[in-house]
Amino acid sequence: MLTEKFWEQKSLEEMSTQEWEALCDGCAKCCLNKFIDDEEQEGPTDYIDDEETVYYTNIACRYLNSHKCECTVYDQRTVLVPDCVKLTKENLKDIFFMPTSCSYRRLYEGRGLPSWHPLLNGGKKSLMHKKQMSVRNKTISEDAVDMDKFEDYIVSWALNDLD
Numbered sequence: 801m802l803t804e805k806f807w808e809q810k811s812l813e814e815m816s817t818q819e820w821e822a823l824c825d826g827c828a829k830c831c832l833n834k835f836i837d838d839e840e841q842e843g844p845t846d847y848i849d850d851e852e853t854v855y856y857t858n859i860a861c862r863y864l865n866s867h868k869c870e871c872t873v874y875d876q877r878t879v880l881v882p883d884c885v886k887l888t889k890e891n892l893k894d895i896f897f898m899p900t901s902c903s904y905r906r907l908y909e910g911r912g913l914p915s916w917h918p919l920l921n922g923g924k925k926s927l928m929h930k931k932q933m934s935v936r937n938k939t940i941s942e943d944a945v946d947m948d949k950f951e952d953y954i955v956s957w958a959l960n961d962l963d
Contacts, residue, residue, distance in 0.1 A: 802818065802819060802822055803819075806819050806822075807819075807823060807907060807912075807913060807919070808912075812889060812892060812904070812907055812908060813889050815889075820889070822919060823903050823904055823907065823919075824903065824904070825901075825902075825903045825913075825914075825916075825917050825918060825925075825928060825933075826869050826870070826918060826925050826928070826934070827869060827899075827901065827902075827928060827933055827934040827935065828860070828864055828866075828869035828870070828871075828934060828935040828936075829856070829898075829899045829901070829902065829934075829935055829958050830885075830887075830898060830902070831860050831861045831863075831864040831871065831935065831939075832856050832857060832858065832859065832860055832861075832935065832939065832958055833857045833859040833860070833861070833942060833950065833953075834854050834855060834856050834857065834897055835854075835855050835857070835950065836848060836852050836853065836854055836855070837852070837853065837855065848896045848897075854896065854897050855951075855954050856899070856954070856955055856956075856958035856959065857950055857953035857954055857955060858935075858938055858939050858940060858953050858955045858958075859939065859940055859941075859942050859945050859947075859950060859953050860935065860939035860940065860941060860942065861881060861884070861941075861942060862941050862942050862943045863877065863880065863881065864935070864939065864941070866935060866936065866937055866938070866939045866941075867936060867937060869925065869929075869934045869935055869936055885897075887904055892904060892908050893908075895908065899958055899959055899961070900959065900961040901914060901933055901959075901960060901961040901962070903917060914933070914961070914962060914963050915927075915962070915963050916928045916930075916931045916933055916962065931962060932957065932960065933960065933962065935958070938955075938957065940953070
């Protein structure tokens, strides 16, 4: 059982595993393929230079159920997809690749949970979907895309942050 408004009473470091997992709003923006336009480096990176930008695409991981905004292999995601990043208390400081609407990022930056977050809406994602803050039905699977043309799939909606 979660304590009411635990995120206002505890720091991220103090949270239990159950509380940490409950912070995820379920938007699935983290499942979108992202890239940094960098001529010098290929593949995943754990840093971003000041002059660089993270670009989001509507290309989603093959394991994302876009309608439910859920990973179909959640417990095995980092094994099946080596580039999949599991957010932890230890790596949270390096979340430059997460959208500004991400609940973990918002709390880390001291901005609180957004009004559409399921924890503020009886555990339901409906307001999040209504406010267009999730990837629901906006994505295409990476299996259906020529990844050499990923730049054709850049989107700005993934960067929306309402409050």
